[in-house]
Amino acid sequence: MSDSPVLHGSNKRQRYESLVDQLYQDVFRYALWVCKNQPMAEDLVQETFLRAWRSLDSLENDKAAKAWLFTILRRENARQYERYRPELVDIEGQSIADAGDQEPDQRMERQLLLSAIKRLDQEYREPLLLQVIGGFSGKEIAEIMDLNNNTVMTRLFRARSKLKQDFGVDAEEVD
Amino acid sequence: MDEIEFRKRVDSDPDNIDQELLNAAASNPELQAIIDRSRHLNSKLHSLAQATTAPESLKARLLEIPEQEDGQARPPRRAVFFQYYAAAACLLLAVAVGLLMSGEQGPTAGEIAFGEQVIEHLYHEAAELDAINAGNLQRSFGMPAINQVMANSGSRFGSGEIFSTMPVRYANPCLVANPYNSSHLIVQTEQGAINILTIDNSPVSQEFSIGDERFSGIIIPMNGGNLIIVGEKNQNLDGYRNSFENQLEWII
Numbered sequence: 001m002s003d004s005p006v007l008h009g010s011n012k013r014q015r016y017e018s019l020v021d022q023l024y025q026d027v028f029r030y031a032l033w034v035c036k037n038q039p040m041a042e043d044l045v046q047e048t049f050l051r052a053w054r055s056l057d058s059l060e061n062d063k064a065a066k067a068w069l070f071t072i073l074r075r076e077n078a079r080q081y082e083r084y085r086p087e088l089v090d091i092e093g094q095s096i097a098d099a100g101d102q103e104p105d106q107r108m109e110r111q112l113l114l115s116a117i118k119r120l121d122q123e124y125r126e127p128l129l130l131q132v133i134g135g136f137s138g139k140e141i142a143e144i145m146d147l148n149n150n151t152v153m154t155r156l157f158r159a160r161s162k163l164k165q166d167f168g169v170d171a172e173e174v175d
Numbered sequence: 176m177d178e179i180e181f182r183k184r185v186d187s188d189p190d191n192i193d194q195e196l197l198n199a200a201a202s203n204p205e206l207q208a209i210i211d212r213s214r215h216l217n218s219k220l221h222s223l224a225q226a227t228t229a230p231e232s233l234k235a236r237l238l239e240i241p242e243q244e245d246g247q248a249r250p251p252r253r254a255v256f257f258q259y260y261a262a263a264a265c266l267l268l269a270v271a272v273g274l275l276m277s278g279e280q281g282p283t284a285g286e287i288a289f290g291e292q293v294i295e296h297l298y299h300e301a302a303e304l305d306a307i308n309a310g311n312l313q314r315s316f317g318m319p320a321i322n323q324v325m326a327n328s329g330s331r332f333g334s335g336e337i338f339s340t341m342p343v344r345y346a347n348p349c350l351v352a353n354p355y356n357s358s359h360l361i362v363q364t365e366q367g368a369i370n371i372l373t374i375d376n377s378p379v380s381q382e383f384s385i386g387d388e389r390f391s392g393i394i395i396p397m398n399g400g401n402l403i404i405v406g407e408k409n410q411n412l413d414g415y416r417n418s419f420e421n422q423l424e425w426i427i
C-alpha cells in the first residue's frame with residue numbers, strides 16, 4: 001500500500017491542512033504528467049483540493065486519503081479537460097528532464113527515459129505513473145482505475161518491458 | 176515458474192518483489208540479473224518522477240480554500256434552480272417587451288431558447304461568480320491556459336493585453352447548449368465578475384439582448400461563431416464589448 005498520511009487534528013480544517021501538507025507535492029507531480037502544462041496542472045490540483053475540502057467528511061479512512069485524492073484528480077481532469085483538450089505543446093517535458101543539477105549525460109538519459117514514457121500507450125503509462133509517483137499497490141491502482149488487479153499487473157509489466165526495450169536497459173550493464 | 180512468468184512478476188512491481196522470486200534468483204544469476212535490471216530502471220523512474228516540485232504559491236492557494244469556501248454565501252442548489260425557472264419566465268417577458276418597443280424583427284423562438292440556455296448555464300457557475308465578486312477566488316489564468324480553453328470553441332485571444340487589467344478567474348470548456356462547443360471565461364472587472372462565452376457555431380444569427388432578474392448581457396453573432404457577454408444586471412457592459420469583440424480571433 002502507498003505511504004499513508006496521518007491526518008493530524010480533530011477538526012475538518014486541521015485534517016485538510018494536514019492533507020495538503022503531506023500530499024500536495026505528489027498530487028501536483030501527477031497532475032503535471034497528466035496535463036503536460038504547469039498552469040493547467042496547478043489549476044487541476046486546486047480543483048482537486050477544493051472538491052476534497054467539500055467532501056472531506058466522507059473520507060472515513062485516512063489511509064485511503066492519497067488514493068482518494070488521485071481519484072478525484074482523475075475524475076476532475078476527465079470532467080474539465082479530457083474531452084476537449086487539444087494536443088498540447090509539451091513545454092513541461094523539457095523542464096521535468098532538466099530539473100536538478102545534472103551532468104549532461106544524466107540529462108540526456110532523463111530525456112530519453114521521458115521520451116520513452118511518453119511513447120507508451122496511455123493504458124500502460126497511466127498505471128505506471130500511479131505506481132511510480134503515487135506509490136500505489138496494484139490493488140490500489142485497480143481501484144483508482146476501476147480495473148481488475150490482474151489487468152493492472154499485466155499493464156505494468158508491459159509498460160516496463162516496453163520502456164526497457166526503448167530505453168535499452170536489457171542491453172546495458174547494471175552498476 | 177518459467178522465465179516469462181518470473182519477468183512478469185518482477186516487472187509489475189520491482190519495489191515489492193516477493194520472497195519466492197528472491198529465493199529463485201539467489202540460485203540463478205540470470206534471474207538475479209532480471210531483478211537487478213528491473214530495479215535499475217525503477218530507480219531511474221523514481222528519480223525522474225521526483226524531479227519536479229510544486230511551487231510554494233500553490234500550497235498557499237490550497238491552504239486558502241477553506242477560508243474562501245466558508246466566506247462564500249452559497250444558495251442551496253434547489254434555490255438556484257428555482258431562481259432559474261423564475262428567471263426564464265422573466266427573460267421571455269423581457270425579450271417580448273423589448274421587441275414590441277423597438278418594432279424590429281426579433282430573435283426566433285430557437286434563438287430565444289438558446290438565450291435561456293445561456294442564462295441557465297450561468298446559474299450553474301453561480302458559485303464561482305459569487306466567489307469572485309466576494310474576492311474569494313483570486314487565481315489568475317495565464318494566456319496559454321486561456322487559449323487552451325478557448326480552443327474548445329475554435330477561438331483565441333491574440334493578445335493578453337486585455338487581461339492585464341481584467342484577470343481571468345475562471346476558464347472552462349463547456350457545453351452551454353448541446354451540441355455547440357463553448358468556452359467560458361469569467362473575468363474580474365472594476366464592476367465585478369463578467370462572463371465571456373464563445374460558441375464554435377452560430378446558433379444566433381442576429382444580435383439581441385438577454386437577461387433576467389439577476390443577469391444582463393448580449394449575444395453577438397460574429398464570422399466564426401457567437402460571442403456572449405453577460406454581467407450582473409447593474410453592470411454596464413458597453414465599455415467591454417469592443418475590447419473583447421476586437422481581440423477575439425476565430426481559428427476554425
